[in-house]
Amino acid sequence: MSKPKVTQQPLFSRDTLLLLICTFCYMCSSMLITPLIVGFTHSLGASTLVAGIVAAAMNLCSLVFRPFAGQLVDAVAKYRIALIGGSLLLLATGGYAVAQAPWLVVIFRVVNGFGFALSSICLATWFSSLLPRDRIGAGMSYYGMMNALGMAIAPALGIWLYHRVSYRAAFLCGMLFSAVIVLLIQFVSDKGRPYRPLARSASQRRRIVQPRVVPLAIILMLLSIPYFATQSYIVEYVAKRHLNVSAGNFFIIYAIILLVVRLVFKDYFDRVPFKWFLLIGVTCNLIGLLGLTYLVNNWMMVLAAAGLAGGYGVMYSVCQATALLLAPLDEQGLANSTFYIGMDTGMVLGPIIGGALFDAVPLSLFYPTLLVTLPLTVGVYLMFRRQLMTKTPNR
Numbered sequence: 398m399s400k401p402k403v404t405q406q407p408l409f410s411r412d413t414l415l416l417l418i419c420t421f422c423y424m425c426s427s428m429l430i431t432p433l434i435v436g437f438t439h440s441l442g443a444s445t446l447v448a449g450i451v452a453a454a455m456n457l458c459s460l461v462f463r464p465f466a467g468q469l470v471d472a473v474a475k476y477r478i479a480l481i482g483g484s485l486l487l488l489a490t491g492g493y494a495v496a497q498a499p500w501l502v503v504i505f506r507v508v509n510g511f512g513f514a515l516s517s518i519c520l521a522t523w524f525s526s527l528l529p530r531d532r533i534g535a536g537m538s539y540y541g542m543m544n545a546l547g548m549a550i551a552p553a554l555g556i557w558l559y560h561r562v563s564y565r566a567a568f569l570c571g572m573l574f575s576a577v578i579v580l581l582i583q584f585v586s587d588k589g590r591p592y593r594p595l596a597r598s599a600s601q602r603r604r605i606v607q608p609r610v611v612p613l614a615i616i617l618m619l620l621s622i623p624y625f626a627t628q629s630y631i632v633e634y635v636a637k638r639h640l641n642v643s644a645g646n647f648f649i650i651y652a653i654i655l656l657v658v659r660l661v662f663k664d665y666f667d668r669v670p671f672k673w674f675l676l677i678g679v680t681c682n683l684i685g686l687l688g689l690t691y692l693v694n695n696w697m698m699v700l701a702a703a704g705l706a707g708g709y710g711v712m713y714s715v716c717q718a719t720a721l722l723l724a725p726l727d728e729q730g731l732a733n734s735t736f737y738i739g740m741d742t743g744m745v746l747g748p749i750i751g752g753a754l755f756d757a758v759p760l761s762l763f764y765p766t767l768l769v770t771l772p773l774t775v776g777v778y779l780m781f782r783r784q785l786m787t788k789t790p791n792r
Contacts, residue, residue, distance in 0.1 A: 408532055408539075412585045416524045417543050419479070419578045423516040424547025426486045426574040427455070427509060429555035429567060430493065434506070437564045443499035451502050458510025459517075460741040464605030466514045467734025471727060475523035475589025476582060478515055483578035485512030490571035493564075516578070517737060522730045523589040525721050534666025534718040538659045541714040545659075549652035591727065606738065607731040610720040612781035614739025617709075617716045619774045620678060621740060623686055623767045624709045625747025630755055630763075635692070638760050642698050650702040655710040662711070666718055671785055674715045675778055679771050682708030690764040713740070719785070 431452075438448040470478050485508050492505035521540060528536035551574075558567035606614075628648070635644040666674075685704025688697050717736050724732035754763050778785065 408528065408536055410527065412587050413524060413527050413536070415581050415585050416520055416527070417539060419483075419581050420520050420524065420540060420543040421547050422574040422577045422581075423483070423486060423513070423520060424544050425551040425554075426490055426571045426578070427513050428548050428551035429571045429574070430490065430509070431555075432552045433555050433559055433564055433567055434493075434502070436559075437493070438499050438502050440564065441497070441499050441502065443502075447499055451499065451506055454503060454506040455510040455513060456741065456744060458507050459514040460738065460745065462511055462514045463518065463734045463737050463741065464731075466518045467607075467731040468605065469515075470519050470522050470730030470733070472591055474591065475519050475526070476585065478519040479523065479582045479589075480579065482512050482515030482519055483575060483582065485509070486516060487572060487575035487579060488512075490568055490575050494568040494572060495565075512575075514737075518730055518733045521717070521733045523585075525729060525733075526589060526726075527587060530722070533721055534715070535663045537718040537721070538663040538666055538714045541717070542656055542659050545652055545655050545710070549649065604731075606735040607720070607724045607728050609723045609784060610732045610735040612777055612785060613716045613720050613723070614735050614742075615777050616675070616774055617712065617736065617739040618743040618746070619770045619777065620682055620709045620712050621743030622747045622750060622770050623682060623764070624705050625744050626751030626754075626767060627689065627705070628747070630748075630751045631689075633755070634689075634760060634763060638692075640692050642692055642695050646695070647698055647702055650699055651706050651710070654703050655706040658706060658711060659714060666715060671715065671719050672778070672782070674712065675774070678708045678712040678715070679774055680708075681705070681711070683768065683771055684708075686764045686768055690761070723785070 435448045435452050438451045443451070466478075489505045489509035489512055492508065493502065496502050496505060521537075524540055525533060525537060554570065555567045558570055631647055632644045634640075635642055681704045683704070685701050685706075685708055688701030688704055691697055692701065716739075717733070720732045720736045721729055750767075751763075754766055758766055
């Protein structure tokens, strides 16, 4: 008698495709604004200091609010949280378009931070809840691709609209992306109702991070610091060292390579153990940093971009997928918020550490000094390797 044929649950459905489009739109809604907000605030009469505070307000607000957003996503239907998050993004982007004073921009920047935190955690958790548990890695790779596309396309689109039309026209485009989120989630049939929680102690109910995900958040933070330091200082690094390369092409090359790598290796995210991905990620970050150290021509820039794409870029998806598998089903929102805290911390520390190094060491040692993040990453893994190898069974 032949064995019954096992039908594999499909990775994509109408709901998951709609949520992938929403993911692209939430990222575009905020990233389109990022390169314009300082100049726009200046145009309203703000000082350089105030403009800098305005630019940082969204990320700071998002970082502070993420732990509470994770708890909220686990307790309330994902549809409601996505509706609130998308509505806040809609309010913020519309607010930028009509703001006439710097203090109004600050208010809408804070609203943007709340909306960004809610949307990022909610959409990631909602999307992952619709995936087969044995294909979380492949699914979150596609989710990461939509994030990467938004981060690559939106800033360029915003700058193009500003130059061709105006700041406010660019903000209205961001408003359109936000409106698409609010519209599309109406057609998602699975509203992402929370899992029935298990009996938990008072300390478990009050916690603001998922403890099993904390090592992953630290690993991601360490791997992201060189990337965000590069994001902030590569233009000045190239100029000060009089290098004959086009610094502006670095992130375009990075985005293209990252998309290709994630697409080609997506099925391996569920098959290859985390330790091997970490080894590859650390090695690729090493190659990327060496490429930036010896940035003598555009081929070395391609090598550097490929290294950081294979390192931080791939480990972003691997760490997020692993975080979701390590955490119980009723704490997937908390797992995502803990993961994003690691990314946010790297986003904050990268420019700070990069700025300190830019002034403190010879530029030839700028990237070699950042190599210290690699043994620290390996050290964190060795300290928590048993915890990172034990996944939570389906419940």
